[in-house]
Amino acid sequence: MTIINSMINLRFVLSITGLLCLTLGTSEAQQLKLQYNQPAEKWTDALPIGNGKLGGMMFGGVAEDRIQFNEATLWTGRPRTYYREGAAQYLGPIRQLLAEGKQAEAEALAEQHFMGVKDHEGEYETQKTAWLQKVSAVNVTAALAPGHTWQNLAVSALNGWESVGLEGLDGAVWFKTSFDVPQAWAGKNLTVALGRIRDVDYTYVNGTQIGTDEGISKKRRYTIPAAALHAGKNQLVIKVLNFYDKGGLIGVKEKQPVFVVYPEGGSPETNVPLDPAWQYWIQDDQPPLFPSYEASYQPFGDVYLQFPQAGTPTKYHRELDLNEAITRVSYASNGVNFTREYFASAPGQAIICHLTADKKGALNLAALLKSPHKQMTTRRVDDHTLALSVQVRDGVLRGVSYLRVDAKRGKVTVTNDQIKLENADEVTFTLTAATSFKNYKDVSADPEKLAAQAQASSKGKKYDALKAEHLREYQGYFKSFAVDLGHSANENLPTDERIQRFSPNADPALLALYIQYGRYLLISCSRPGAQAANLQGIWNESLTPSWGSKYTTNINLQMNYWPAEALNLSACTEPLFRLIDEAAEAGKGTAKAHYNAPGWVLHHNTDLWRGTAPINASNHGIWVTGAAWLTQHIWEHYQFTQDKEFLRQQYPVMKEAASFFVNFLVKDPKTGWLISTPSNSPEHGGLVAGPTMDHQIIRELFKNCSAAAQVLGTDADFRKTLAEKASQLAPNQIGKHGQLQEWLEDKDDPTDTHRHVSHLWGVFPGTDITWATPDLLKAAKQSLLYRGDEGTGWSLAWKVNLWARFKDGDHTLLIAKNLLSPAETGTGSERGGVYHNLFDAHPPFQIDGNFGGAAGLAEMLVQSQAGYLDLLPALPTALPTGEIRGLCARGGFELAMKWQQGKLQQLEILSKTGGTCVLHYGTKEVSLATQKGKTYRLNGDLKSL
Numbered sequence: 001m002t003i004i005n006s007m008i009n010l011r012f013v014l015s016i017t018g019l020l021c022l023t024l025g026t027s028e029a030q031q032l033k034l035q036y037n038q039p040a041e042k043w044t045d046a047l048p049i050g051n052g053k054l055g056g057m058m059f060g061g062v063a064e065d066r067i068q069f070n071e072a073t074l075w076t077g078r079p080r081t082y083y084r085e086g087a088a089q090y091l092g093p094i095r096q097l098l099a100e101g102k103q104a105e106a107e108a109l110a111e112q113h114f115m116g117v118k119d120h121e122g123e124y125e126t127q128k129t130a131w132l133q134k135v136s137a138v139n140v141t142a143a144l145a146p147g148h149t150w151q152n153l154a155v156s157a158l159n160g161w162e163s164v165g166l167e168g169l170d171g172a173v174w175f176k177t178s179f180d181v182p183q184a185w186a187g188k189n190l191t192v193a194l195g196r197i198r199d200v201d202y203t204y205v206n207g208t209q210i211g212t213d214e215g216i217s218k219k220r221r222y223t224i225p226a227a228a229l230h231a232g233k234n235q236l237v238i239k240v241l242n243f244y245d246k247g248g249l250i251g252v253k254e255k256q257p258v259f260v261v262y263p264e265g266g267s268p269e270t271n272v273p274l275d276p277a278w279q280y281w282i283q284d285d286q287p288p289l290f291p292s293y294e295a296s297y298q299p300f301g302d303v304y305l306q307f308p309q310a311g312t313p314t315k316y317h318r319e320l321d322l323n324e325a326i327t328r329v330s331y332a333s334n335g336v337n338f339t340r341e342y343f344a345s346a347p348g349q350a351i352i353c354h355l356t357a358d359k360k361g362a363l364n365l366a367a368l369l370k371s372p373h374k375q376m377t378t379r380r381v382d383d384h385t386l387a388l389s390v391q392v393r394d395g396v397l398r399g400v401s402y403l404r405v406d407a408k409r410g411k412v413t414v415t416n417d418q419i420k421l422e423n424a425d426e427v428t429f430t431l432t433a434a435t436s437f438k439n440y441k442d443v444s445a446d447p448e449k450l451a452a453q454a455q456a457s458s459k460g461k462k463y464d465a466l467k468a469e470h471l472r473e474y475q476g477y478f479k480s481f482a483v484d485l486g487h488s489a490n491e492n493l494p495t496d497e498r499i500q501r502f503s504p505n506a507d508p509a510l511l512a513l514y515i516q517y518g519r520y521l522l523i524s525c526s527r528p529g530a531q532a533a534n535l536q537g538i539w540n541e542s543l544t545p546s547w548g549s550k551y552t553t554n555i556n557l558q559m560n561y562w563p564a565e566a567l568n569l570s571a572c573t574e575p576l577f578r579l580i581d582e583a584a585e586a587g588k589g590t591a592k593a594h595y596n597a598p599g600w601v602l603h604h605n606t607d608l609w610r611g612t613a614p615i616n617a618s619n620h621g622i623w624v625t626g627a628a629w630l631t632q633h634i635w636e637h638y639q640f641t642q643d644k645e646f647l648r649q650q651y652p653v654m655k656e657a658a659s660f661f662v663n664f665l666v667k668d669p670k671t672g673w674l675i676s677t678p679s680n681s682p683e684h685g686g687l688v689a690g691p692t693m694d695h696q697i698i699r700e701l702f703k704n705c706s707a708a709a710q711v712l713g714t715d716a717d718f719r720k721t722l723a724e725k726a727s728q729l730a731p732n733q734i735g736k737h738g739q740l741q742e743w744l745e746d747k748d749d750p751t752d753t754h755r756h757v758s759h760l761w762g763v764f765p766g767t768d769i770t771w772a773t774p775d776l777l778k779a780a781k782q783s784l785l786y787r788g789d790e791g792t793g794w795s796l797a798w799k800v801n802l803w804a805r806f807k808d809g810d811h812t813l814l815i816a817k818n819l820l821s822p823a824e825t826g827t828g829s830e831r832g833g834v835y836h837n838l839f840d841a842h843p844p845f846q847i848d849g850n851f852g853g854a855a856g857l858a859e860m861l862v863q864s865q866a867g868y869l870d871l872l873p874a875l876p877t878a879l880p881t882g883e884i885r886g887l888c889a890r891g892g893f894e895l896a897m898k899w900q901q902g903k904l905q906q907l908e909i910l911s912k913t914g915g916t917c918v919l920h921y922g923t924k925e926v927s928l929a930t931q932k933g934k935t936y937r938l939n940g941d942l943k944s945l
Contacts, residue, residue, distance in 0.1 A: 032322040032516050034495045034838060036060075039318060039329075043068065043541050044823075044835035044845060045496075047320040047327045049351065051344035052527025052575075054433060055538035056351045058342050060318040060329040063310040067303040067342070068541050069351060069401075072531040073437035075608040076395035077295025082116045082611035083589050088596040090114050094678050098689040099669060106678065107618045107687045114594065115621060116603075116613025118291035119394075127288035128243075135172040135284050140204045140237055143174045143281065150176070150279040156259065159844065160198060160246025160544065167372040168393070168543045170247060171285035175238045177275045179261050183231050188263050190229065192236065192274075194220040195251040195258035200241040206234055219252050223264055236274060239283075244290030244394075245544045289394050293615035294607040296548035297534055299541050300399055300433055301371035301388050303353075308364060309334075320837075322513075322520045325474045326467075336362045345470040346527055348458040351431040352466055361410065361423040368418045369403055372543055380414045385455070387448075393543075400447040401433035402455050428463045430455060440582055440610045477523045478516075480568040481886035485512045485879050496836040499822050504813050504878040511857060511879075514820065517838050518563055518854025521847060522572050526560075531608070532575040533560040537847040546844050551579070553626035554604040554682040555756070559794060559848040561633060562765065562801070562855035565640040566862070568886045568894070573637055577650065579606075580630050584653045587612040587627055591660050599660030600653075602626035604682065619686040624664065624679050625694050627657040628701040632765065635704040639890040642913040644711065651708050655715070658705040661698050662725055668744070673730035681742050681758045690744035695730050696762035696769075702726040732762065732769060732776050739786060740769075740779040753788045755795040757802070760784060764801045767865050781806050789815055793823075793832030793840035797852025804859035809876035812860055819853050861897070864889035868918035868925075871897065872904055893917055893930075904940040911936070 039060040040046040046057035046068070053073075059066040090113040097106035153175075154164040161169060181190070192210070194203070200214045203222055206229070211222030240248060251258050260271035313331040320327045327342040337358045344351050357363055367386070369378050375391035381402065388401040403419065405412060410424025421427060434450030436443045458466055486508035490498055498510055525537035535556055536549045551557045557576075564573045587600030590612040595601065602612045604623045614621040631654045638647040665674040668690060676698065677689035685691075702722040709715040735746040742748050742759040760780050762768030769776045784802055791799065796819040803812040823833035823841035832849060833841045840849025860874040861884060869889050885896040892913035898906040904921055911917065911930035919926045919942055926942040937945040 031491060032513060033319045034322075034513075034517070035317065035319040036494050036496060036836070037316060037318075039316070040837075044839055045837055047318070047837055048521065048524065048537075048539050048839075049320075049325065049327055049342060049344040050524030050538050051346040051349065052525065052530030052538070053349060054344055054351055054431075055525060056342065056344055056431075057539055057541065058327045058329075060327075060340075062313045062316070062331060062333065063307055065305040065307075065329075065340070067305075067351065067353065067431070069300050069303065069431065069433065070297075070538055070540055071300045071399060071401075071433040071435055072538055073435045073608065074298045074300050074390075074392065074397060074399050075295045076298060076392050076397075077119060077292075077607060077609050078396040079441045079443065079609055080119060081589070082294075082586070082609075082613040083593040084113075084115065084117050084613065085593050087114045087594040088592075091595060091678075095666065095689070098678055098687065103686055103688065110618035110622055110678065110687060114614060115618060116293055116590075116611065116615055118293050120289045121291040124288055124291045131284075131287055132241075135241070138283055140207055140209075140239070143239070143283070144176070144237065148281045150281045153278050153280045155249045155276075155278040156195060156251035157248060158250055158253075159546075160250060161248030162246055162542060162544055166248070168374055169282070169285055170242050170244055170290075171287050172283040173240050173242070173247070174281045174283060175240065175249065175278055176235065177278045178233050178235050179272055179274045180233055181229055181231050181261070182272065185263060186231050187226050189226050190224040190261050191264050191266075192222050192224055192261050193256070193258045193268060194222070194238070194249060196220070197238075197240060197249055198242050198245070198247045202239040204237040205229065216250070224261070243287050244292070292394070293613075294548060294550055294605055294611045295395065295609055296543075297536070297540050297545060297550065297608075298392055298543060299372055300390065301369055301376070301401055303403060303429070303431060304368045304370060305353075306366045306368070322516050323475075323478065324471055325478070325520065325524065335359075338362075341467075343467070343470050344524065345458070345466060345473075347469045347473050348430070348466055349432060349454040350458055352463070352470070353429040353431070354463050354467075355427040357425070360425050363407075363410065363424040363427050364422055365427075366418050366420045367403060367405065367429065369401065379416050383414055384412060386414055386419050387451075396443050397435050397437055398447060399433060399435040400451045401431065402451045404430045404455055404459070406430070428466075430458055437608070440586070440608060474523065477569060477571065478519065481519065482884070483512045483515055484883045485509065486881055495838065499820065499834060499836070499838070502817070502820050504817060504876065508879055510820065511816065514838065515567070515854045515857050518850045519567050519569060521850055522560075522564060522569055525847075526572045526575050528571055528574040530575050532557070532579040533847065533851075535846050535848070539847075546842070548607065551606045552604060553602055553606060553630065554623055554758075555798070556794060556846065556848045558629055558633065558765070559797065559852040561851070563851050563858065565636055566855060566858045566888050568888050570637065570641055570888075573633065576633060577637070579610075580634070580653060582610045583612055583630070584627070584656060586610040588656070595660070595664055597660050597663040599656040599658070599663070600627055601660050602630065620680055620683045622678050622680065622687055623682055624676060625697040628661065628697045631657045631701060632697075632704060635708060638708070638711075640888055640892070642892040642915070647708055648712055651712055651714075654701070654705045654708055655718070658701055658722060661701065662721060665698070665725065665729070668730065671730065671744075674725060674728040675730050675744065682756050684754050684756050684758065685743065688743055690730055691758070692732060692740070692742055692744075693758040693761045696732070696759075696766050699726050699729055699768055700762075700766045734775065734779040737782070737786070738779060739783040740776065742783075748783070748786075750786045752786065753790070755792045757784060757787055757795070757798060760802055764798070764805045764859075770866060777806070789818060791832055792842045793819065793834075793849030794842065794846055794852055796832045797840070797849045797856060800853055800856030801859050804856055804874040805863070807874045809860055809874040810878070812856065812874050813876035813878055816853065816857060819849065858887060862887055862889055862895060864891065864893075868920050869893065869895070871907065871919060871921040872899060875899065875902060877902065891915060891917060906940065906945075907938045907942070909936045909938075910934075
């Protein structure tokens with residue numbers, strides 16, 4: 001049986017057996033909605049829908065509505081080799097340098113010879129030289145000469161000029177503004193503070209060059225000589241060269257003023273600001289393709305619905321109904337009530353938009369297809385259909401989208417630019433999209449044919465039939481779980497106001513909504529047959545998304561799937577396991593080329609093309625345990641489902657990951673322990689030998705692989721090898737501050753509040769440190785206390801799970817409150833929270849915090865990693881009453897629970913596979929010999945009812 005069929009069958013079984021007798025009287029009627037009293041102003045206000053392959057963001061405008069959409073396989077890049085042949089010859093020297101304490105030298109050697117191969121790296125330098133010569137032919141005088149069209153632009157834009165209207169722009173761009181010099185400053189040298197610039201700047205004042213620099217981390221502060229200045233207005237001109245990714249004048253993440261002028265040597269606080277009315281002129285927007293280690297996920301396009309003479313709306317309401325996966329907009333205008341419904345249909349493989357009015361003939365609109373891709377065209381397909389074709393700039397993939405309209409009465413006109421409707425009673429739009437991607441090695445698909453086929457599957461169906469089909473399919477996933485944590489009047493508030501006012505006591509229902517929103521997002525972006533959820537799930541509006549919106553495998557990809565098993569969405573893990581299988585195939589080449597080792601290896605990122613080599617920089621890109629961590633999800637899936645056939649299919653992937661480390665580990669000359677080298681503690685502390693996290697993950701891999709082999713009755717000798725190697729691995733260590741050491745050496749800084757808490761992996765999601773090792777658990781808790789209660793969104797989500805594992809419910813809820821804080825009012829680059837649409841803020845948006853937070857809240861209520869079901873292990877005092885149904889546990893059990901005044905009242909256990917179920921609640925322990933398919937009911941004392 002294939003993985004996908006196994007997952008689909010599992011979902012069917014769970015949908016049949018997962019409805020326990022214990023009912024949630026209040027929560028079944030609970031309004032699981034995100035709701036607002038105004039349209040979205042920005043992308044993180046818009047509401048997400050998705051069917052695994054297509055993702056849409058619904059803005060809900062009145063005069064103009066926008067549906068920004070994605071297709072999961074539209075990426076930059078191409079099938080290619082990512083690993084660097086011959087890198088393994090440098091492995092020994094790098095290890096030796098690290099053993100000698102020469103970290104800088106090791107990083108330099110690794111940077112030169114051990115990193116993966118970049119796309120375009122061979123031809124780029126020659127092309128760059130020619131391009132630079134071309135753009136340097138225009139000097140400042142020529143740039144300011146008449147004949148160029150200068151336009152207005154907001155400066156600065158922290159996320160690049162892309163965020164203020166120049167999406168997709170790379171190249172040479174001129175900027176100009178002015179500043180006034182007071183008479184009192186005459187004859188003085190001045191300093192201009194410009195902050196950071198992407199990537200190169202040439203800065204002029206009154207035609208005189210005053211500075212130039214390169215690098216986005218450098219803060220430009222240039223001296224303006226007195227001779228170049230005059231009293232009154234002075235002109236500032238900056239030529240910016242941006243080679244790839246985001247560009248422009250982006251400011252700095254600090255309190256010191258920028259875009260100001262002040263006397264040299266004086267205080268920046270005593271300044272004259274630059275005129276904020278900046279203008280720009282694009283000299284050349286065709287730089288050569290920049291070398292890139294990995295590809296980036298891309299937006300596809302936008303549907304714009306334009307409504308002439310919309311009038312001033314009243315009674316405006318916008319919502320996302322999680323029970324139905326439908327977004328709605330309603331308002332009144334000119335005496336007519338208008339409604340719209342949007343959903344992403346998995347059966348129909350389309351985004352559906354349905355418009356109605358309570359007055360006949362009141363629907364008049366134009367529908368347009370647009371895209372941020374420069375290589376895009378639209379064309380008329382037939383008298384009801386408009387098509388959009390796109391080609392990514394840096395890559396081989398192309399895509400085609402069809403927008404079809406079905407109208408009740410009225411006139412429909414389709415041109416190459418738009419669909420126009422006049423005087424219609426009711427309108428349904430069907431949006432499909434496809435790319436030329438077949439798999440990570442094949443891009444020969446026909447997107448035109450695929451987009452047309454998807455349209456044909458729903459053609460002729462009435463809207464009510466499309467909607468009913470969508471609801472049946474979606475609710476097969478969503479209705480398997482319910483949670484009620486209490487209610488308050490705040491539930492009636494708009495969601496953005498609820499976030500502003502949130503506290504667990506005042507609005508416990510927002511926590512329940514957040515859990516269900518996490519499930520909704522996972523269902524929407526990770527259906528069987530689709531791609532795995534990336535850094536933004538399936539939703540992205542930028543050609544230059546942060547971190548490429550890739551798959552970051554040193555926590556973020558894994559965190560995306562933390563809630564899947566416990567929150568009754570096991571079927572949604574199928575795309576992850578397919579990614580793992582493909583990465584395992586690609587990772588064998590990297591293991592051989594970089595480590596001369598068998599098996600497979602994955603470093604800290606991968607993409608659509610399954611790159612597995614080290615990327616970015618040697619001080620954090622050489623991290624070897626991505627494959628080992630991902631295989632934990634294989635074992636976890638078996639633990640929750642007891643699906644032996646699935647385990648049999650996936651065991652070879654686990655074994656190959658373990659085989660790599662059997663070969664890779666070396667003996668530390670100082671301690672005699674086996675250690676992982678070279679590697680790093682993710683994104684912290686540089687390239688090192690023997691980071692604690694590596695050893696925790698490898699121990700877990702060896703343990704899980706051995707257990708899987710035992711279940712399958714195979715590889716007895718290999719199990720002995722794994723046990724032997726595990727016993728020799730460097731152990732967890734307690735340092736001088738009472739902390740769990742992050743590295744082999746005792747060098748932790750107790751004032752360090754870094755976002756990664758990598759050395760606590762053994763507490764969660766691992767099981768290397770448990771209540772059976774109380775000293776280590778205490779040291780791990782001390783480390784977490786040192787790191788503090790703030791952090792980026794995903795970091796806060798990890799801390800929620802860790803505090804739950806420490807069984808400190810109140811501290812768990814404190815971190816959850818921080819996770820739900822309003823991101824728009826946060827300060828600093830390391831401050832997480834949520835946006836108005838409840839998307840997690842890294843910042844910027846990363847979806848892993850949504851998934852990790854949902855998993856952590858479930859972890860408060862049931863834990864099963866220790867071989868028994870621990871009931872209400874971290875229940876906060878602020879949530880004294882609640883009810884949950886459909887919560888899953890290892891061993892193949894599904895639970896429903898009620899608690900009041902902080903005490904368990906009632907418990908139901910569905911045994912999906914049979915076997916012994918051991919229950920712990922406080923000091924009580926009960927063991928049940930269960931039968932497959934049977935439900936067991938107990939009271940708060942764990943006595944049978």
